[in-house]
Amino acid sequence: MLVKKSFKFRIFPNPRQIELINKTIGCSRFVFNFFLSKQKEKEAYWYIVENMTQNGQLPSNNWKSEFFNKYDSIKAVRQLKEHYAFLKEVDSISLQKSVENLADSYQRYYKKQNNAPKFKSKKNKVHTYTTKQTNGNIAVHEKYIKLPKLGLVRFAKSREVEGRIINATIRRKPSGRYFVAIVTETEVMPLPKTNSSTGVDLGLKDFAILADGTKYKNNRYYKELEQKLVKAQQVLSRRVFGSSNWNKQRIKVARIHEKIENKRTDFLHKTSSDIIKNHDVIGIENLQVSNLMKNKKTAQAIADVSWHQFKVMLKYKAEWYGKAVVEVSKTFPSSQLCSSCGYKNKDVKDPGLREWTCKCGAHHQRDRNAGLNLKNEAIRLLTVGATGIA
Incomplete structure (x- = not known):
């Protein structure tokens, strides 16, 4: 049976890598908040339109315009880089993943599975960003993990990483320690039956x-x-x-x-x-x-x-x-x-x-x-x- 499994390790980035991790976390948060702000502006506009329609002032409009469009937003990240040059310094996939996370949050919100997405803050206790596997940009080499833009990062290898790597999430905890969670797709065999x-x-x-x-x-x-x-x-x-x-x-x-x-x-x-x-x-x-x-x-x-x-x-x-x-x-x-x-x-x-x-x-x-x-x-x-x- 193929399942998704997460392997969590503590990593020991050097000063240059720490600086880049912190920049990537900040940029991912910026992109998330930027598109969330645009979506809230659009929702506010359609709310006003709907109220005016009910009063007979405007013809009916299509409410689908309110929905968050993931694919258009991901394309817009490239244009965003032209206006904000600092976004070019970090891993581009992590910025796209930030938009995908916002889209997934909105999908659950539309289905009434959770509350509306909220803006991310610097004051949050845990800060993360996620990047996806593309052309071998994430790999494990003995005592090092290869990560996009960061290169080889030393880590505490407690077990072997099994299966095909899908993505990696880098996490900075309040304690100042850094961790990586590697998600893989791997084969898991059922345990023998105990009849209990x-x-x-x-x-x-x-x-x-x-x-x-x-x-x-x-x-x-x-x-x-x-x-x-x-x-x-x-x-x-x-x-x-x-x-x-x-x-x-x-x-x-x-x-x-x-x-x-x-x-x-x-x-x-x-x-x-x-x-x-x-x-x-x-x-x-x-x-x-x-x-x-x-x-x-x-x-x-x-x-x-x-x-x-x-x-x-x-x-x-x-x-x-x-x-x-x-x-x-x-x-x-x-x-x-x-x-x-x-x-x-x-x-x-x-x-x-x-x-x-x-x-x-x-x-x-x-x-x-x-x-x-x-x-x-x-x-x-x-x-x-x-x-x-x-």
Whole structure:
């Protein structure tokens, strides 16, 4: 099965390359904002036209003129270079890709999949630009990565890059470190079948509890480094904004945040891979994380466990390796149902009730019982889908 895979590495550009990366990021942001501004002007014009048409002052007009035209905009990048000479210094493909990103954002907006695109700011925490593979302009040579305009850039090679390279995204983090993510198209072989099914109940006390009772500890990475982060932020608040010492301390704060992020991402990858390797069918609850985050008492703890990111990893890994992840409706009472007889105990709505005994005599541990119910519901949904029975 051909899939798109991303290989992320830290790169160590020299001063000349750093300057060019920063220029490319700035130019990509400029092009994105330029065409977004033009599109907003056009939308404002057609909004006025439509209002006048409704009042009978003008004939009806074609609203398709409002839509963002990707191909005309990409052609216009060449003309833009004649007016802004600094755009000629950087990789031209990255500028075209910036327009494509704006077009894709508008396509999702037209389909009501996200909000309208916003202007990019220099104050954003992470800055990136993307360039595409053309005539071997992106390649890996032992300890170096060849990138357009930059030439050979030294990188920390942690694994081999497999498959046909499609594009590369260069990222500058607040910590001052630079990374590259190389997207390739590669062949992935399905994992051997285990004939095992499970349900995954996500929680805060334990990160995840499976139907067989397996527990994955919630490491609370933010909590672990919270005191160190607080002290670093206190020092930062006493520095003069924009000074050299302020910038040094800002980098220290950013690196603590980066360390928390790296630890969490590593844990999520290892946990999701372990579950996928050992089970063919995985049932998981479709939690509305954005709604749960509205509770101020648990918002920080929920943000720290990254349930959404974990589900995303489970889904794409299941697709790669021939497994099935079934999302169970958020209205399904996984904790309240007895996994033995199906009796619904409404008292279990109280999160403080960790264990209970059903009328049938079965004794349940709350989280494991929820995992069993999610497993059974996932199998039922797969069976219904296969047979077409409602």
